[in-house]
Amino acid sequence: MQLKWIEDLLVLERTRSFSRAAELRHITQSALSRRIRSLEDWVGAELVDRNTYPLALTRAGAAFCETAGQAAELLLDARATLRREASLPGNAIGIAAGHTLSLAFLPAWLKRCRQRFGDFHARVVAANVLDAVVALSEGHCDLMLGYNHPRVPVSLDAERFASLAVGADTLVPVSAPTSRGRPRYGVPDGRSAPMPFLAYTPNTTLGRVLDTVLEARDAHRGLVRCYEADMAMLLLKMATEGHGLAWLPLSTAAEALADGSLVHAGDASWHAELGIFAYRSVISSNPTLLEFWRMLESPGSETPTLVTAAAGDRPTLASAA
Incomplete structure (x- = not known):
């Protein structure tokens, strides 16, 4: 059995x-x-x-x-x-997070949490969303962080798992610039030749969210998939090298947009707002996790939100109470 x-x-x-x-x-x-x-x-x-x-x-x-x-x-x-x-001494929380969040969001978020909560040990495992969900479902971690979108929700049983919004991000179209600072590859306009498209592999959360944006604009026909990857950081590398048009979380693209190696390739109608949620089992008895969760639920907790900066400025994290 x-x-x-x-x-x-x-x-x-x-x-x-x-x-x-x-x-x-x-x-x-x-x-x-x-x-x-x-x-x-x-x-x-x-x-x-x-x-x-x-x-x-x-x-x-x-x-x-x-x-x-x-x-x-x-x-x-x-x-x-x-x-x-066996894995960590003292106050400890095991965290599973999507690859993109583990690199672009988690380090700064943990720093802010420690400032409010006090010191604790964190064991972080970066995984694709499905593996992270399974890890939480099977008790291999205490906490899971994942992107969420109204049309692409994380599939967890609400009776077994509690969830809480801890941040926000925005999926934006970006491209390497021309010598004049314009996007080398723009979003489909129905008049230009199809653009080379740096895509997410099927069934990734960001890929499924992006599909909702493209389907709403009937834009798939204006794009030619020339590269696929399951990590936003890989698409970032290809985009900065000028291989095509990509949609990246603003947290991932922030530095490249600030230094000019990437530019925005479409207006806000091509964006997708993303929630960043934390999930835990409702039956968890880890005292550190339970106290940490109460801190996240407290009125003084702040939800960091990425704010799009003006051209040439660095996108920054603001806090919305």
Whole structure:
């Protein structure tokens, strides 16, 4: 028997839907069904009544869920405590963050947090968003940081995970400049030849957010994908070397925009506003995390927001209460 099978069943009990539960568990519906069957084989009883709509647990399933849920919570809590003690001494928080946030946002954010909260140890793992979500779901970290957008939300069960806005960013089109300081590659206008496009790989959060911008303007036809990467820093490098048009978080592009190696390639109608959210398990018993979270929720907490500077100035972080 595997602990994740119990977690699958608990999510299935709440959602009453194989498709929704599979989405929240970040596996396919067929894989979820196989794991539930494996759990039923191990228990020796049918746990899910598949003949009802919405789906319901059998009497055996309901009884098993109550006991198994308590056991899973105790096991996950014990594992988290042991891992925390083994990896970092004293007050410690394990953090999983997207690659872009871990480089462009996290260092300054942790510095501001320490100024308000006091010193604590942080173990940071940079990962793609899906891996970070899985790490939080399976108890491999205490806190997750990720970009969020109304049309591309982070897929976490709101009953199991609390969330809090801790910052904001803006996805903006940028290009290397011409000798006159104009963008070498501009956003599609329907008249010019298709522009070389430095794209995010499919299924990345920034890529999916950008798709909403391009689809709203029917702009895909005006772009030719010449390069793909899953990290904004890689697109930044290609853009500054003049390989094409890219959409970058302002936090990533700030220095290049300030020193003139990149310029804005489109107006605000081509921008996408991004929320930066922190997520934690509602059953976490890490005292440092819980105190840290209370600090983030307190009225005195500030949400850093990137402000677009005038041409030639350095974009800066402002604070909105």
